[in-house]
Amino acid sequence: MGVKNGRERKVTLGVIVGNRGFFPGHLCEEGRKKIIQVLQEEGFKAVILSPEETRYGAVGTLEDARKCANLFRRHREEIDGILVTLPNFGDEKSIANTLRLAELNVPVLVHAFADDPSKMRVQDRRDSFCGKISVCNNLAQYRIPYTLTTRHTVDPDSLEFRRDLHKFAGICRVVKGLKRLRIGAIGARPADFNTVRYSEKLLEANGISVETIDLSEILGRANRLSDEDSAVKQKLEEIRTYIDTKGIPEESMLRMSKLGVVIDRWMTDCDLSATAIQCWTSMEEYFGVVPCTIMSIMSNNLLPSACEVDVPGLVGMYALQEAANRPSAIVDWNNNYGDDPDKAVIFHCSNLPKDVFAEASMDYQEIIAGTVGKENTYGTVVGRVKPGAFTYARVSTNDLSGKLEAYVGEGELTNDPLLTFGGYGVVRIPNLQGLLRYICERGFEHHVAVNLSQTAEALEEAMGKYLGWSVYHHRG
Incomplete structure (x- = not known):
């Protein structure tokens, strides 16, 4: 790690925005912006696909997974951990493939947006609650360890999620620091x-x-x-x-x-x-x-x-x-x-x-x-x-x-x-x-x-x- 003097320990997260095509795409677009905003407010740096690289800047196909994995590999030395966020159900295979192809071996935090009971019709329904279970199932099959948020689904703007982020940052610093x-x-x-x-x-x-x-x-x-x-x-x-x-x-x-x-x-x-x-x-x-x-x-x-x-x-x-x-x-x-x-x-x-x-x-x-x-x-x-x-x-x-x-x-x-x-x-x-x-x-x-x-x-x-x-x- 080298001699380090001072108290700054900023953490860089690779971010995977999960998307499944037949779920509302606008939720991914809005969710990506919200996650980036919260990370910036909490002092994190994000490495994330742009909307020009994939649809909504999300990962929903094998090709998306390859693009995201290539992006992460280019930033291998910077990335301390990976945040998987699900504004809608998400595509569990694509998320697992991204992590396997990137081969970063860093901690992974799995987050799911919460549904609003007043917005449960087809155009606004997330189903991230269910999608998170599927993502975790696939990560377990791939033997990829992961960390969970305190609540199964949580609003990124909430104090609870922000606490989860900082706890995860600590996990990332410990893992990266002790490995080197x-x-x-x-x-x-x-x-x-x-x-x-x-x-x-x-x-x-x-x-x-x-x-x-x-x-x-x-x-x-x-x-x-x-x-x-x-x-x-x-x-x-x-x-x-x-x-x-x-x-x-x-x-x-x-x-x-x-x-x-x-x-x-x-x-x-x-x-x-x-x-x-x-x-x-x-x-x-x-x-x-x-x-x-x-x-x-x-x-x-x-x-x-x-x-x-x-x-x-x-x-x-x-x-x-x-x-x-x-x-x-x-x-x-x-x-x-x-x-x-x-x-x-x-x-x-x-x-x-x-x-x-x-x-x-x-x-x-x-x-x-x-x-x-x-x-x-x-x-x-x-x-x-x-x-x-x-x-x-x-x-x-x-x-x-x-x-x-x-x-x-x-x-x-x-x-x-x-x-x-x-x-x-x-x-x-x-x-x-x-x-x-x-x-x-x-x-x-x-x-x-x-x-x-x-x-x-x-x-x-x-x-x-x-x-x-x-x-x-x-x-x-």
Whole structure:
């Protein structure tokens, strides 16, 4: 995917307008215009046949299917997903043939216009309700996976359909992103953390490449940089603009800046979109700083960064980010919260992105400071996570089954009182005890990715239906 900085994640959809000749053609003409209008209003780009290429710019014959498939193939690199829309019954064979001939292998959303009970005579009757069932039947025969709108038929102008579009956009981003993801792994996992072992080969088989580099190379390059280097000064200003650094020694700030410059350059050189970093204790002992702020900045810029070289955890962060179009964090399932069986404390030391905090500031890492000294642990980002809805996800490589496995779900970050350190929050999850039992029985890791969104359904569809991973959706 390459290094991506910024928050724009616009989605391009190939659009198939279905038409069956003996149904009212004017409905296709009007329906095509309406769909284009709604897509434009919601920030999507459409690749669609023109009325000059086929009747009404729709697909109703094998020849139409060939024209549409050729159009889609010419835009293969742009198209993230395909929207099939039925202003009338539609021709199910032509739609299925278009998708087969185009060979894009992207997510497909099937939409049907709703009939108006006051317009049920032959000149205005859609029968899209029935046509959608036939289209889905054919796609199933062709072994083409597809996504459905929340309601069987729905007005494109409705808020409900617009929500369906954005959920589908998330599915498209996850599928496209994970099929081409390039991850950087900096250093070795902590020796005591067998929990973050993973299989590079299983990830590669699923389109996810891991580029490795020894931590000594990163630190060596950082040590060669001058305090007066223009890139170092620029990174220093970026850090100060990003977060409150009051009380942080200037020497620590310069080390962080040099580390950030080196990692940025390495990611650009290797065409990487995410990193997992050996964050302790070599970094602190031999370089004198924690990487948390640099990682937080990257995650906040949609270049997610996971600690303890947890590469599969990073994949979960990236998937959540693509589904929600906003930054993700990685945390520990860390503590019970009193006697409430549905509440728990999530925590990290931390490198959480600023986007997830109610308030945040830079400090030293209290846990590691006891081992390597406070002066070597400046750079952690501390604060409480914002209250509100959130989605969690964990991806794992299962060497025994030879598959990628994941669990996803949604919950609430609460305002329950808690006095602690690091980056933290209290979560409420329906039947949390059942989820924890599943995590333990299946041997999942203690890390989990979180995002301040409600995107579990999009993740389940993307990873399960379109990527073929084993996905458990915890619904309480």
